Amino acid sequence: MTSVSGEPIPAITEATLADVADNGLRGPGTTVNQAVIDLGNALQAAAQGDGTVQLPPELAELVAKVRQIADVDVTGIEVEEDIRLSAFRIRLRGDEPRPVVIVPAGWNPLGWLPFVYGYIKLALRGYHVLAYTPRGLGYPGWISTSGGRVDVAGPADWADGAKVITHAEGWCEPRKVGFLGVSYGSGISQLVAAHDPDERVAAVVALSTWGNLAASLYDNDTRHLKAVELLVGFTGGERQDKFDAETLDILDKFDQNRDLDDVIAWGNRRSPETYIGETNRLGIPTFVSNTWHETLFPASSVIDVYNRLTVPKQLNLWIGDHGAPEGAGMSGLLTHLPFPGLADPLREAYEFLDHHLLGADNEAPNRKQVTSQVMFTYRTKPVLGGGNRITEAARRESRDSWADVTTGEETWYLTGVNGDGDGALADKQNDGWSRSFTAGVETRATAVDAVMDTGQKEWTGNPRKYVLSEFERENLLVWSTDPLTGQGETARRIRGAAQVRLTVRSTEDAATLVAYLFDVAPDGTARIVTHEPYTVLGLTPGKDTTVGWTLQPAAYDVPTGHRLALVVNSRDQLYSYAAERGTVTVGSPSGNESRLELPLG
DSSP: OOOTTSSOOOOOOHHHHHHHHHHOSBOSTTOBOHHHHHHHHHHHHHHTTOTTOOOOHHHHHHHHHHHHHEEEEEEEEEEETTEEEEEEEEEEOSSSOOOEEEEEOOSSTTTTGGGHHHHHHHHHTTOEEEEEOOTTOSOTTOTTOOOSOBOSSSHHHHHHHHHHHHHHHHHHOOSSEEEEEETHHHHHHHHHHHHOTTOOEEEEEEESOOSOHHHHHEETTEEOHHHHHHHHTTSSSOHHHHBOHHHHHHHHHHHHTOOHHHHHHHHHHTOGGGGHHHHHHHTOOEEEEEETTOSSSOHHHHHHHHHHOOSSEEEEEESSSTTHHHHHHHHOOOTTSSOTTTTHHHHHHHHHHIIIIIOOOSSGGGSOSEEEEOTTOSEEEEOTTSSEEEEEOOOEEEESSGGGTOOEEEEEEEEEEOTTSSEEEESSOOOSOEEEEEOSOOOSOOSOSSTTHHHHHHHTTOOOOEEGGGSOGGGEEEEEOOOOOOSTTEEEEEEEOOEEEEEEEESSSOEEEEEEEEEEOTTSEEEEEEEEEEEEOSOOTTOOEEEEEEOOOEEEEEETTOEEEEEEESOOTTSOOSOSSOEEEEEOOTTSOOEEEEEEO
């Protein structure tokens, strides 16, 4: 048997799985990691009986177990005339009624293919499994590709999800129906559950999910350009061929920075936040996870949705970026590879499903509702060829609610320049100063080197190091504390969302401000804690305007002897920016002193 693309299937080795764990789903540019393709092809073929596929013994044993208890096939589900969704199915044998877990694929050109391992693991836990590729996604000609045009989790996708449930009822007669999705599939899972006309969804697991799609595209009057660029290029075909007319119109408006109210309305319609009332009315247990440095669906709106849910719920927050925590656990994982804690994101998600669908008496209902992984508290060791390998998993903290994560606040006031040319973060109000920089230039102070890739490295023990002295002072401003002291090895426990207030003026009628918070070590190297952009529109050139905004939430321990640095520039590759040129001045007039409010826990 050949792969779904018609190519021979190479042998799968432990190195293949290590590649998946280290590098995730994405390859260079808008390609898919070849190791993910090879692994998905191999598991799909082996699960359907191809005895020539070479797998590591542990994976071969899993495949053999599932083949002993289940029938595996690939089919098409007709959702409209001439539109069929590609589906991968595992049906457990026997007369005992079983629940089904339906898995809409994430946004990628392989559809359901990357996560065959995850489907096998679900089947071995006692579920029928029905994975499908949402309409429009996939490379032409692959059996994991679905027909139609991409609706971006809109009404067509909700209706498709309901038809997939109906298909499952005829195929396996499930006792209950649950949904599990990663990324795009997570949003579709929540939206189908809220809209199913027959109210059949009993539980949802939404991994690397979004709360408000509009805010993920456009927030603080700033467009999230790189996120949209990545998504448009990762469908498996050309833009004009993949999207329906409405979505093409929205993408044009987004690209051209016009009629953004239409973009917001379109995004709101595709947001779980919009339908919280239905989710609560139906009482659908919901498991949600996200990452601190999320570049596609920032955590703040996910947390907002979680806070408004009144159903049985769980929120997990992890180190890294979109899909990194769940990727290896869904794609393929050996028990001894490659670092401790790698299996936790999926293990806890599966246990949530087990409790609500199988009736398992496990730890899921006893866990505190919010668990945060504290950034970079893992222990690592250097590995041959460069980089680090995690030897001890990062610390996790559990709280009864998100409100319990932040227990205090500390205010730092921005000052004028010190002897080194930077400003200070001081504990007393400081006014009467101003500092300027030239706008419109990207600097070395950036949120990430590349969408998802930088966060994938964070997840595997290799967070990016910045050098504060290399930041271009003509194009940004820096304020930092003195070396911080505290109890023991930790000077500050940042828990929650920091806020920035600045008084600004510009030579232009608009200005984009990107605020970054860094942890600076004694040797001058730094790690990013959080960031967030804000665009100020309608400025009167030369006139002061005071603005404030909230940075993305974080859980970060600042070591004793380190400094905190606030950096503000006007441009980051992730976002749109308001001015190609001009001068931005930050000041601190009396009564409107510029400051940083730091959440502590």
